[in-house]
Amino acid sequence: MFRHPRLSTLLAGLLLAGCTAQIHQLPQAAKQQPLPDGLRADVAVLETTDLHSNVLSYDYYKQKADPTLGFERTVTLIRKARDQFTNSLLFDAGDTIQGSVLADYQAQVNRVECGQELAIYKAMDAIGYDGGTIGNHEFNYGLTFLSQVTGTPMNVEDGTTQHCAGPHYPLVLANVYSTRDDQPIFKPWTIVNRNIAAFTPDGSKVSVPLKIAIIGFTPPPIMQWDKQNLEGKVKVTGVVEAAQKYMPDIRAQHPDLVIAILHGGLNTAPYTPDMENGGWYLAGVPGIDVLLLGHEHTEFPGPRFAHMQQVDDTRGFVRGVPAVMGGFFGKDLGVIRLALVREQGRWTIDKSKTFSQVQPICPPMLVGGKPTVSPSNCVLPDPQIPLVVGNVQQAAVDYVNTPIGQSTVRMSTYFADEGDMSALAPVNAAEIDYVRDALNTAHPDLANAPVLAAAAAFRNGFGGPDDYTDVLPGALTLRSAADLYFYPNTLSAVKVDGAELKAWLEKSAERFNRIDPHATGEQPLINEKFPGFNFDQIQGGVSYVIDVSKPAGLRIEQLRYHDKPITPSQIFVVVTNNYRASGGGRFPGLDGHNIVLAAPDGTREILAEWLKSHPTLSADDLPRASWHFARLKTRGTVVFTSASDKQPVAEADDLHTIRQLRDNGDGTAVYAIDLAH
Template sequence: MVSLHAQHPFSSKAGAGQAHLRLMATTDLHTHVYPYDYFADKPADTVGLARLATHIASIRAGAVNTMLVDDGDFLQGNPMGDYVAFERGVDKDNPHPIIRAMNQIGFDASTLGNHEFNYGLDFVLRSVAGAAFPILSANLVRTLGDTPLQDETVLPPYVILDRELIDGDGKGHPFRVGLIGFLPPQVMTWDRKNLEGRVCTRDIVEAAAAYVPRMRAEGADLVIALNHSGIGETDHVDGQENASLPLAAIEGVDIVLAGHQHMLFPGPVFDGIPGVDSARGTLNGKPAVMGGFWGSHLGVIDLLLERTDQGWTISDHESSLCPIARRNPDHTVTAVVKSDQRVLDAVAEDHAGTLSYIRRAVGRTKGPLHSYFALVADNPALQLVANAQLWYMRDMLKGSAYETLPVLSAAAPFKAGGLPGPDYFTDIPPGDLAIKHVADLYLYPNTIRAVRVTGAELKGWLERAAGIFNRIEPGAKDQPLIDLAFPSYNFDVIDGVDYQIDASQPSRFCPKGRLVNPGASRIRNLCYMGEPVHDEMEFIVATNNFRAGGGGGFPGASGNTIVFEGPDTNRDVIVRYIAEQGTVDPAADYNWRLAPLPGTSVLFETAPRASAFLGDLVQFDIRTLGQAANGFAQFRISF
């Protein structure tokens, strides 16, 4: 953790013609201003720009030269974002609350992320119009030119800010900082409905290679890439989603601020990747940082700059992270900074409006809805989502050419632990179901879609989802079941068919969706209405715009199989279904299960509270092993 109050060594080291600059970066805020979990409707010490603001104020007070930037994904991600988009609205006289908070803190610049577009392009443009700082995007384009320099970009591709740099002797020097922004080109797939025909994207590295020399020619002393993109392949691949490494290799780029992956850099998660120094915090030798998500960390890059005949150069650097909370040995969480009251006050009215929004009851549930075991057994919470999508889609397809085809429903557990930690699960008690509960069940404001697939594609879809499991050796004991590199939102469970998953077989796909074992088959006994599913059969699958448009790389869902595009979000569908039913009792129908492997046991981690629901699991023998050092509870499953 950066020492916020003591003088940094670069400040004491800097002499005449040398200067210490502290660059601060946020990323993936996802509308988290208050330290509040709107899904659980209670305060949360691990989130919130208001807490980060205290770090920022402390760093500014202790350093002569500072800058603050954001790396994108700020408009969407919790119920405050939904409340603003669907009810409150934004205009020039009523800025978005996250923008108002950022204005209060005093950001120097930001870029767009992919989730900015979940509410539509017009909403983005109205929202960013309220920013008192430039918001940049070099690869989001209205009209493509022959080269990136001839593109008509939606927002300014870059900005050069004139600053005064105070050196170690207290003398001021003119200093020009160039900032350029990028987002993943895949946004055109993920938000196809909102963007297709209106904008397009360029490859990140292609755009940077064109613009950075121009920025240098215009006098930029330092070029900082605000890259809403993670750390992935070392070598450049056209259309690369996580392009921070090849971006850092471009001559003229001094610093890369990464994001999108919701991870921490510097940090051990990126150990062993060529070109990455995960201890020092460099990408291809350039200083870099990635500050987690939801305001969990402030990324800080300290630069010792030296004036030479060629201009200012970086003579030394240090990358680090400032967390807003720590996890204690007893697995409790303690905030390490208080919220900045000025930031809380700036969005207090929106916070109150969000609380009213999330607390509206729309129906009731007879039983609990939780996601503690959603990765290992059929689950009532997912069953409710699947039931609502089936109810909606069957009605929508009446009278259409697809009315007679079997309708299935795909849903995935969005909150299932993983990187966000042991508190990141859905847990809704019996009783009233409010909007906050629906938002907890279905985390993203996706819109509903239907795709037409063959039996072969359906099986491939399930094979892709089954990649979440590690390969299990029959007869071996206590093997880790879940591949932690596989995000739970790609574990689609398809309702309307019955099947088993044989984890003893190799996965057909890698966690990122690349076909690695074409002949592999984990899906067994796939049946519809008691009859085996054949390759040439046809089905309609209700899903969302992200999946239908190709998100996750699932067979049968590549954007060209869509037969229905609904005007409603999946959340709205669930709300309407609950309201019509009045009271729901979404017991799991156990249409899928892990295939038995006699004499075999596996280990599975979930929240400690999951022990209260062990009686719901009837498919296998499961025992509690106690709490692990990471705060999760560990369970043994015996087949």
């Protein structure tokens, strides 16, 4: 179901009418001659992105089906699109092999062998792709694994020279090079040749060749985010520089279309070669005809990009280039309808008849006049995909159910933004204990330094009402550890002074909007433009207050360590993950220069071992919440959104100032928080 029904109806009529015509093959002699002007063809460019190895519609943490996500349902949309469109191409924009329990199982627990194909790639091959690129999370498991599972020998340290099983479609990546020979580690671009159905001016349907060039890009900040995997082994260039480097070679092949596949989004800030979301600038490189986007876990076209200059957020154009970003986790399929016309001996895009859309696997329903996602309205999964995955799904489920202990406390993130640190406390406690032991040998000079830890709620509702961590009292399993710490980061520790610690917390406090105590209407507490995974909450003897009435940068008050004011020159060791320590999130003072410990162990594994060492976890084993909001009497109501009917969870965690205002009917609810008490 398209989100623009008027355009969809028009398109369906055009295409279905064309499907009834008889196809004529052009004579062999004609194939050797230039195609005649006046030909027209509609080509659908289909895109998935940020699948994160969500092959099936399943929540590994809650151990139940989740019909609102999963590639098996995206496949249903792909098949429908192929039935609807006479001509189609299918591409993937990266972040494909990492992000689920199934992915971790195949990478870290029972690693696939050289001759085995990853489950996600097997599923994608079952439907058939025309090409793809590499996202930043592809590098999380290291170059050895990436080289193996993509079937790409690499002349890099930790690469493999073997030709192992990989996806049955070409992967292209133009902006990552080996430091050994300055050569790209993947093919930077390639040519895809397809035959398409076209129409002559008299309405005859003919089969003609179409030559498509594809070029791929990943976010340049991978060198910071995966420093331990990439430093000294590869180097990265900006996406614009990479495109400009290879466009002459691409043009020399005289393709009919050039499709740029970028694992990145749109940003109109001044361009730099390390820009994370450089799609707006990439669209300005001459010769690029189509732009496929990703990484931002949102949809384009869509309202998030309204009012961005030279961007049509309704029809899906970026600086005049047709573009699409097809959501994440298999929740959507991106579709660009290209209207091609043959003019002056070449195919051109008729922009008046070209548009982009994002098709959801769960089309919203109107409930009380408001669009609402209901699991009952989701498309059915494709029956072939579970068969392709086979026994590895059950093996992954069995693995995460391995018992590791018991807990007497509930650990959740429903109200992590409002001060409930129950799910962050075990992560911080495990990290502090690990680093205190490690510093004795790795950094004796810091053995007596105060050790703090910073953690953020990774599952904070961004993906919907089920996207929260909620570990109930009772048995703890490896699944519990994976739920408490969602990403396969490794642990890092940095040396900071008191001024840098305060700057870290000020950056984190940008998670909140500035609240006007005199405003009479509702005011949203959360700044949705600041990701929840960047709201670091620091524990380990530190305490502080956040005043949301103050402007960003001036919100942290009463910063203390063991009840004593922290001085600007006071030294601390703060434990975090490799992403943050190396510059992820652009926190002040965190760019990799002050890392004092880069552990080889994953944070999730460290947490699992810590939980095993506390076989009956109680509140006494966990550090207390370290911060609260400054008291603020407001005339209007301060509101935020969380999963519905969770007020008892807030009450149990002493957040008595939170009350549910109204149920949204989609599994979420609006809550009020009283900042005056």
